[in-house]
Amino acid sequence: MSRERYEMVVGLEMHVQLKTRTKAFCGCSTDFGAPPNVNTCPTCLALPGALPVLNERAVELGTRAALGLGCTINPTSVFARKNYFYPDLPKGYQISQFDQPLASGGSVLIGRTEKGADIKIGITRLHMEEDAGKSIHDRYPGATAIDLNRAGVPLIEIVSEPDIRSSADAGAYLRTLKQILQYLDVSDVSMEEGSLRVDANISVWPPGQTKLGTKTEVKYMNSFSAVERALEAELERQCALIDSVEQKREATTTVIFPSPIFGRCCWNRSGSTTHTRIFPSSRMREKRVSLRSSESHRAKWNS
Numbered sequence: 001m002s003r004e005r006y007e008m009v010v011g012l013e014m015h016v017q018l019k020t021r022t023k024a025f026c027g028c029s030t031d032f033g034a035p036p037n038v039n040t041c042p043t044c045l046a047l048p049g050a051l052p053v054l055n056e057r058a059v060e061l062g063t064r065a066a067l068g069l070g071c072t073i074n075p076t077s078v079f080a081r082k083n084y085f086y087p088d089l090p091k092g093y094q095i096s097q098f099d100q101p102l103a104s105g106g107s108v109l110i111g112r113t114e115k116g117a118d119i120k121i122g123i124t125r126l127h128m129e130e131d132a133g134k135s136i137h138d139r140y141p142g143a144t145a146i147d148l149n150r151a152g153v154p155l156i157e158i159v160s161e162p163d164i165r166s167s168a169d170a171g172a173y174l175r176t177l178k179q180i181l182q183y184l185d186v187s188d189v190s191m192e193e194g195s196l197r198v199d200a201n202i203s204v205w206p207p208g209q210t211k212l213g214t215k216t217e218v219k220y221m222n223s224f225s226a227v228e229r230a231l232e233a234e235l236e237r238q239c240a241l242i243d244s245v246e247q248k249r250e251a252t253t254t255v256i257f258p259s260p261i262f263g264r265c266c267w268n269r270s271g272s273t274t275h276t277r278i279f280p281s282s283r284m285r286e287k288r289v290s291l292r293s294s295e296s297h298r299a300k301w302n303s
């Protein structure tokens with residue numbers, strides 16, 4: 001059994017709903033629990049001619065979160081259109097940030113080793129984006145309903161370095177991150193209301209190796225214990241796969257991963273983003289956060 005010969009290599013992406021009264025690019029309410037499609041307007045319904053206007057409060061909260069995680073605020077960040085087709089995404093693209101995020105760098109301390117050394121998980125980047133709507137599959141037999149109240153709600157995505165080596169460390173990282181965000185008061189961090197969602201990228205390697213293996217992505221998890229269980233299940237699956245591939249190496253050129261087996265999660269092959277195309281957003285292009293304004297966010301919070 002190869003499980004003993006391998007360890008998991010995990011990077012996590014946490015999507016965090018910011019605590020704003022209104023959406024990222026329009027004045028619609030972000031209240032949870034409103035009747036379907038009540039909190040909508042031409043902008044978040046993507047009607048022709050509607051133009052987005054950036055919510056400065058969202059930028060302030062995103063900047064505060066980044067400073068709290070020790071990130072560097074980039075003087076200029078750029079919004080981009082992430083194009084993909086999905087019924088609950090009326091524009092056909094999500095406004096996000098791609099190659100120039102709001103902030104980069106940073107770390108989260110999750111504990112200490114037996115010898116007293118810090119266990120730190122690096123933060124690669126923190127970027128701003130809007131949420132999509134919600135598809136409801138269990139309301140009407142044979143049909144899917146769409147609720148766009150969430151469409152355009154402001155999120156930050158916090159992307160970790162692939163520094164996590166166990167499901168327990170993944171849980172510790174997520175719980176620590178949640179505490180920090182709660183302390184910073186940038187989000188209500190309610191898992192039940194979907195304010196925090198986690199995607200996990202996992203591959204396996206023999207300890208000591210430096211070349212990353214083929215990763216899979218487990219998406220849309222809204223409980224930390226689900227993340228831990230998903231990582232354990234995926235470790236088992238990838239180890240078994242490596243065993244079988246090693247046995248059949250001469251005859252095998254392609255490895256196909258199975259379809260969803262873990263609740264709402266789905267499995268993607270590495271490089272599966274080929275169905276998305278990213279372009280600069282024509283209207284929401286650049287956001288400049290001056291050193292003075294990011295320092296004023298820090299000063300406000302420290303006072």
Ligand SMILES: [Zn+2]
Nearest residue numbers: 026028041044
């Ligand atoms: Zn709206």
